[in-house]
Amino acid sequence: MAPLPKRKRSKSSKGHHKSHNALSPVSMGNCPNCGSVKAPHRACQACGYYNGRQVIKVGTPEAE
Ligand SMILES: [Zn+2]
DSSP states (O other), X not given: OOOOOXXXXXXXXXXXXHTTOOOOOOOOEEOTTXXXXXXXXXXXXXXXXXXXXXXXXXXXXXXX
């Protein structure tokens, strides 16, 4: 037999418990190279730059 809760958790109790489960908003910064919005500690999706140099190719066709 698996251990099971003795009683149903009330809506109020569940609400109080779940009040700490909110997701924090995703923080975004601006690319110092092109100025578009990008995630911190990740290469820019628009220009492919990170830490002052191009690290990923952008604008190239999918098939190479
Ligand atoms: Zn950029």
